[in-house]
Structures are given as C-alpha cells and as structure tokens.
Amino acid sequence: MSYVLVKKIQDRFSLQLKAGEEGLGRKIYKSDISRPGLEMAGYFTFYPSERIQVLGKTELSFFNGLEKADRIDRMNRLCTEETPAIIAANGMEVPVELYEAADKMGIPVFRTSIATTRFSGMLANFLESKLAPMTAVHGVLVDVYGIGILITGKSGIGKSETALELVKRGHRLVADDLVEIRQVAENILIGTSPELIEHLLEIRGVGIIDMMTLFGASAIKGDIRISIVLELEDWVLEKTYDRLGLDEEKIKIIGTELTKLTVPVRPGRNLAVIIEVAAMDYRLKRLGVNAARDFSDKLDNVIGSKPSQMDEEE
Template sequence: MVKVRTKDLIEKFDLELISGEEGIDRPISISDISRPGLEIAGFFDYYPEERIQLLGKTELTFIGKLDDGDRKYRLQRLCTDITPGIIISRGMEVPEELLEASERESVPVMRSKLKTTRLSSHLTNYLEGKLAPTTAVHGVLVDIYGVGVLITGKSGVGKSETALELVKRGHRLVADDCVEIRQEDQDTLIGSSPELIEHLLEIRGLGIINVMTLFGAGAVRSYKRITLVINLELWDQNKQYDRLGLDEEKMKIIDTDITKLTVPVRPGRNLAVIIEVAAMNFRLKRMGVNAAEQFSARLSDVIDDGEH
C-alpha cells in the first residue's frame, strides 16, 4: 500500500504546483532527499531518480551559467518516469527547459518559499515519519508518569481492566486492544491507536466505554513512545518468577529491543499498582538507581563480612 504520494507533499507544505500535474499521484518510496548538484554538472552515473529532487540557489545559479544545449539535456535527464517530483526552494524562477521536460515526462515541478536547508529538513522529517516501518500489536498502551508502557497478554487476562484502573489513578490511555507501532528511529517506537477505536476501552461485562468522555481530555493521548513492555500471564505454580529483578528480559518489536517484564496475574494482586511501580522503577533505573543491584551488592558485602 502506497503511504505517500507527491500530492501529499503539495498539501502538507503548501507547495505551488507549476508543471507536470499529471504526475501528482506518483508514489514516494524513500525518505532521502536528493540535491542533484553533480547531475546538473553532467555526472549522472549514480543519479537517485526515485527520490524527491530539491533545487536551491546554488543549483539554479549553476543552471543559469550553462549553455543552452547542456542545460536542456541535463534538465531532461533529471525528469524520469519514476521521479516523484522536483521542488524549487526560495520561490525562485523555474528554468523554461525544466518546465518543458517535466510536462513531457509528467514529473511535478513545485515551488516553496522556504530556504533550501530548512525545506530539506522538513521534507525528510515528514517522509521518515510516514515511511517508517510499522506493525500492529495486540495490547494496551498507557502513559504512566511519562513512561510509555505497552501491556500485553492473552485475551481475557485483564489488560483493559488494568488500563481502566490506571486511567482512574490519573494516567493516560493511548490505545486499547490494537496498538499501531511505527519505528521512527533505530531505537524509537511510537505507538498510537487505530482511528476507529481511539479513546475507547472494551471492558467485559460493561462493553465499550469512551475514556475521554468519562474522564476528560487529560486522560488520553494520541501517541506515545514505547519504552517498557509488561506481559501479563496467569500465575503458573511451576514457573520460577524473577524475585530480584536483576535479569532484564528484552522483546524485539520491528528492529528495536524493548525492556520486558512478566507479571503473573492471580486474585488479590493489584495489577495497576504493580505496573505503576514498575514504570517508576524503570525511570529510576534510567537515572542510574537500580534497587536490585544495590541489594545484590549489600548481600555480597554481608556474605564477605561473614566469611572474614
């Protein structure tokens, strides 16, 4: 499925479409922006034709100094059948030869008032966000004290009920049941809710409730970076659960490793409080305070003292 087309850039950045209107539905498959300085100088061996081409003051000044034959040939070479578009920055004049070539090949030529570097930065950020790898996970995403906690577990284990209790305790719901995740950077996962079920929680016995209507706008968020996964599982008598918290388990989502805790569920355990404390403890660890390691060190000291 195509995520971004040239017309999306025109709308998002209020670009002026000058020529090549037939090509505004062309797909953009790569977030990198090309500034084709070498190509304009005549070197087309490695021309990244599938990228958005950005022409600034430097390129346009150089084009103006070329003789008519070179200018026409090189600007024609810029316009291929897979080039999604050419953007002129600083509101500068578009060379006539570029307009002719763009109309012939249906390559949209657009113009922006922004300076070249700033425009390049905005375009890259937008395209990276839109073209980032995505996945969907069955679970609940809650913002707890600024920590994005993804609560996972089998159906019926109590994820939504725990999220409801957390919202009642002042934390913010991002998504229930289905969490859409996109990887914006090598170690940055952003979770959000599908539009259809945004702000909604499904509680067995009650049905669907609207968290924003019940608890107000402060109880919800549109998206949140995921930094901790808490997996709820029914208590298994024969399983050894981590009692110190020294071992840190990881879960891979797309290409990013996220810290994962497994919390056993059984009657009498207040899951919301446990998850709340887990989030606070995770924050403390990131600040350099690790209670489990401190206890382990104290225990080692006591054992060493006893041996002497």
C-alpha cells in the same frame, strides 16, 4: 515494501502544487533526499532518480544562467518515470522548462517558502519515520511518566481496562488493540496507532469510546518511544514469579532488545499502580538506582559477616 504517497507530503508540509496534479498518487520508497546540483551542470551518471528532488537557490540560480537548449535538456533528464516529485524550496520560482517536462511525465512539482536546508531536514525526518522498518503488535501502548509501556497479553486479560485506569490517573493513551512499531534508529522503536483507531479504546460491555472526546487532548499522545514490554497473564499458583527483579528479562522486536516484565493477574491486584511503579523503577535504574541489586548486596554482606554456627560453638 513501505511507501508514502506524494499527496501525503503535500498535505504534511502545505506545499503549493504548481504542475503534475495527476502524479499525486505516486509512491515514495526512499527516505533520502536529492539536491541535484551536479545534474544542473549536466552530470547524470549517478543521478538518484527514485528520490524526491529538492531545488534550492543554488541549483536554480545556476540553472537560470544556462542557455535555453541546456535548460530544456536538464529538466527533461531530471524528470524520469521513477522521479516521485520535485520541490522548489526557499520561495524560488519554478522554471517554465520544469513545468513542461514535469507535465509531460506526470510528475508533481511543488513550491514552498521554507529555507532549503531546513525543509530538506524536515522532509528527510518525516520520510525516515514513515519508511522505517515496521511491525504491528496486538496490545496497548501507554505513556506513563514519559516512559512508553507496551501492554501485551491474551484477549480479555484486561489490557484496555488497565489503560483506561491509567488515563484516569493522568497518563496518556497512544494506541489500543493494535500498535504499529517502527525502528527509526538503532535500538529506538517508536509506537503509534493506526489512523483508523486513533484515540479510540474498546471496553467490553461498554463499546468503543473516544478518549480525546471524553478526557481531552491531554489524555492521548501521537507516538512514543517504547521502553518496556509488560505482559499480563493469568495467575498460576504452581508458577514461580520473580520477586526480587535481579534477572532482567528481554524481548526482541525488529532486532531491538526491550525490557520485559511479566505481571500475573488476579482479583485484588491494582494493575495501574503496578505499571506506574514499573515506569518509575525503570527510570531509576537508568539513573543507576537499582533497589533489587542494592538489597542483594546488603544481604550478601550480612551473610558474609555473620559467624558460622561452628565458630560460635568453638
């Protein structure tokens, strides 16, 4: 099961640690955020203790108006073994009762100056992207004219060399060799690179190169939505390849259908240019311009309007 460490949340949002340092290694499994308003009033029947708890001005203002015994009770019940972290937003001061209860349970307590609603949205989006259904695919992911293209194929077919040529032509590398793919929403797949090989590209005979160092920050991109899967394969003379593009092949990744193109590789073919054209053609099709369909319609019209040989003889 995917998870995010509490320490990752602290680093991502520059949170100020106020208590429970020993709990920074706690794991977060849920992307949902809880604002425990009812819990501050004493209603814990459906308390989602496994979520990050965000306390804003409303919750803490109500809490500060409670009797001392009630404040201690609320915080002791708020801090459970399952609770990954508690965050006081909007610059609110952390109550003493929360310090004591969190330290006793080893729960990290943070403070941020970001407005509560805005911070909750940012945190939820971050967790959703990290905890979304994920798979890993062997291939290369590039950003070509804003279109995410996942290049696949057997080892040594030329995926990395093609990506290098695309970068030299002004496009951007997202991931080489291994692509992590997350389904962040229905029919939306986002591809990223594992941290260990981020910005790196392997070229046989040269070795591993750092694309950002060689070509600058504009040559790399952190993530992109995948729109096309382009498979490279050795050219087979006996195989019939699609020459019109009328039948759009599909491939499923984590239940999401993507357009798939199969491109045969042989000496003399400029794969970088082919991929550029594939990206532009994909964008045109989404705008309603389909050259293959238009050609087919024109051909049908010509055939339909041409008199038959029998009619000519009569």
